[in-house]
Amino acid sequence: QTKLSKLGEILFLEEEPPLNPDSDGLEEYTILIWKYGRELKKRHVMRFTERSYDPFENCSVKNCVVRYKKSYISSADLVIFDLNHIKGTNELPLKSVRNPNQIWAFLSDRSPLRTFSASASADISDFDDIFNWSMTYRMNSDIPVPYGQTLLLRHRQKHLEIDYEEWNKSKHQNILLAIVMSDCRKTSYRLNYIKELQKHLKIDIYGNCGNKRCKAYAENIFPDELIDCEETIKYKFYLAFENSNCDEFITEQVWWYAYSKNAIPIVMGGSKKYYEQLLPPHSYINTEKFARPRDLVNYIVYLNNTPSDILQYFVWKKYFKVVNEHGYFHTASQHYCRACEALNYNNKDEKTIHDMEDYWVEGKCHSSSIFDLE
Structure with a gap:
């Protein structure tokens, strides 16, 4: 399914909403978060x-x-069912209580490769013929909830030009690259790629996989919370490597750790076509452009020594702004708003997602191309 929902057209094609935003006279809709309301509320209402x-x-x-x-x-x-928390179909309401006029939506903020938690015994095909709508980061979702968005500024912002001297002064000079990561599986493509980069360049790795600790992690009181690793604001480049190589899977790694900290993201995972579609032009470096990690290192070193070329990676700020919409790091989440907009704007003709594997998983993720080491 590549066609956008009405809400998708409004968000991504800048179509006008079909009705007057003054919603006082409109019918009131009830949205039910099934079973895992406490977890969703913590993030989407309380922002941790x-x-x-x-x-x-x-x-x-x-x-x-x-x-x-x-x-x-x-x-x-x-009714919204969070597949990232639900452990199996036995947690769904009984078919007998289902109101035929009701819309059931599945929610997943994770990639298709990691939809269910490690403790879940569920298989995606268990959920065939159950849901009417999808609520995911993908543009063609009935309720699109991307981690962030690129918005065109109505007027060119001359004052948003970066002052190179100031920017450079605020960043580490000896270590140019950082990443925050907690999934350290040996088979991980991104870990192997980082190891290759490390042969030629120092990298600070925060989280469970590396040599650096984020101060805030020790004080964490919310188990589900992604804590901001504030130390990363000191790096010129950020390795925004996703934990899955899946179309459109572009997470807080890019939106938060790179853009909001004025670092240049070096991206891997979300696929070239979608980086081009969803991120500001000339705002990031894609690992796919380099035949081997060593070539990427050479380019980073070159940029670091060439201020005029580094500045080119910030020109977009005059024309675009990026917004974080995920609810982590105390940012505002748009999940509940998008659900309400979908109820107001989308076509509510009856439809069912018959084959979840086909809809959510099939062909959406890619094994990483093997890079040359020489």
């Missing part, structure tokens, strides 16, 4: 703090109420 934020604060519509109690199963307009 002690207080609650209004998830519809900057939303184009506000005529939705989010519920967490199972008793709303018969009356809810939309």
